[in-house]
Amino acid sequence: MDEMIVDLNDFADGALAERFNYELKNLLQNIADPNTDPKKKRKLQIVLTLTSNEKREIAEVDIDVKTTPAPRLSLGSTLVMDRDEAGYATAAELKSGMKDQTYFDSEDGRIKDDRGGVIDFKAQGGNK
Structure with missing residues (x-):
């Protein structure tokens, strides 16, 4: 098995796991909301964008955690x-x-x- 490069729980001093849990709680609230369609799919995305320097020795990582909740039902x-x-x-x-x-x-x-x-x-x- 390949060696683990990054522990996602510790990545960015734990900020990645913290944001993931925050957004997951929001999606769970959206699922529990009776004003939304229970069958609609919700999405949670983690996007890591890496930008290296000229010598390709260092890569800056931009972390983005996004959700797509179900819309509220129309009235x-x-x-x-x-x-x-x-x-x-x-x-x-x-x-x-x-x-x-x-x-x-x-x-x-x-x-x-x-x-x-x-x-x-x-x-x-x-x-x-």
Whole structure:
């Protein structure tokens, strides 16, 4: 077997191993993130660039540790379009699932309009 030239744990006073572990932890966090595709491949690269002097006696080594994480998943929503008092276009996020549809918000137990605004039945003349 060939003689080991460099111990990667000690190379650059341990900085190579330190950067590798740092970037690996970042990739593991990316894998654990539920907002990323679990099947996407992630990449960790160690690039060593060697530049020798004219006499080819010494080589400077540039160490680069790079990762390619999975991108975050895209999100979607729906806007209800309207016009304000001055006639300018405006919008609000649709909360009910259908324009002009009221819904029961199970988180706070209130009836709300399609934009998530609480409906005040007393103000509308209701007696309860």
